[in-house]
Amino acid sequence: MLSLIKHIHSFAKEVKLTSEEWHFAIQYLEESGKWCMPGRSEFMIFSDALGLSMLTVTQDYPKPAHATEATLVGPFLLENAPKFAMGSDISGGAAGTPMHAQGVIRDTEGQPVAHTVIDVWHSDDRGLYDVQDDLEKNGAWARAELTTDADGRYHFWSVLPVDYPIPQDGTAIRMLRATTNRTMRPAHLHFRLQAPGHRTLVTHIFDKNSEHLNSDAVFGVRPSLIADFVHHDAGIAPDGKKMDSEFYTLDYDFVMTR
Numbered sequence: 729m730l731s732l733i734k735h736i737h738s739f740a741k742e743v744k745l746t747s748e749e750w751h752f753a754i755q756y757l758e759e760s761g762k763w764c765m766p767g768r769s770e771f772m773i774f775s776d777a778l779g780l781s782m783l784t785v786t787q788d789y790p791k792p793a794h795a796t797e798a799t800l801v802g803p804f805l806l807e808n809a810p811k812f813a814m815g816s817d818i819s820g821g822a823a824g825t826p827m828h829a830q831g832v833i834r835d836t837e838g839q840p841v842a843h844t845v846i847d848v849w850h851s852d853d854r855g856l857y858d859v860q861d862d863l864e865k866n867g868a869w870a871r872a873e874l875t876t877d878a879d880g881r882y883h884f885w886s887v888l889p890v891d892y893p894i895p896q897d898g899t900a901i902r903m904l905r906a907t908t909n910r911t912m913r914p915a916h917l918h919f920r921l922q923a924p925g926h927r928t929l930v931t932h933i934f935d936k937n938s939e940h941l942n943s944d945a946v947f948g949v950r951p952s953l954i955a956d957f958v959h960h961d962a963g964i965a966p967d968g969k970k971m972d973s974e975f976y977t978l979d980y981d982f983v984m985t986r
């Protein structure tokens with residue numbers, strides 16, 4: 729607290745904060761608080777957009793060699809996501825091109841991590857999350873909890889995520905528009921992996937074809953997290969399913985630390 733007070737006083741002195749600006753800030757924070765609820769945290773978006781989230785992840789999650797890098801959690805994580813059997817379609821009716829994702833979760837010694845609880849969540853092809861839709865009416869979609877077997881393998885169907893803007897209805901977007909006007913996120917899947925005896929890993933897998941990999945509004949991209957979402961014409965999918973139209977496949981293995 730002493731350090732925070734020191735820096736906040738020095739900030740106010742440096743910018744010669746006026747009463748009018750101070751009132752504006754208080755009102756802005758009050759309004760931001762109204763955009764905080766399960767599945768939506770406007771303060772998280774501020775932290776993300778100011779680079780504070782990634783600074784914290786970087787200094788609190790030193791990356792041991794060969795482990796998967798962490799990135800920010802973002803504002804849209806919901807606890808108690810719907811549980812699906814491995815291999816299910818988790819799209820829940822979300823609009824978009826079918827996508828099959830698969831891989832193995834290992835530890836830094838190369839052993840599969842059994843019984844990992846995986847939370848996955850992502851946008852539909854409008855660039856929206858279920859929490860930005862009518863969650864009460866439509867329930868969760870493109871969001872799941874899956875658990876690996878002893879082999880550490882995961883696989884599921886959903887739809888291809890797309891690039892999307894920071895939510896347009898809150899307060900953080902006004903700060904971005906008034907400053908850098910950098911408001912887009914590159915297409916990604918969010919993952920949270922939890923396994924007994926291992927450090928919880930929160931990360932994303934980014935689509936290598938996104939136009940915004942170098943201009944992520946919240947600085948979350950790490951080169952090691954960029955992957956190929958491979959396009960296929962109609963044909964046989966990796967799980968043997970016959971697809972009548974185009975689809976995408978993603979193969980990505982995770983490495984967790986003990």
Ligand code: BEZ
Nearest residue numbers: 773776802803804894946
């Ligand atoms: C997200 O990745 O879901 C996200 C992160 C920051 C702001 C908005 C969304």
Ligand code: FE
Nearest residue numbers: 802850916918
């Ligand atoms: Fe996201």
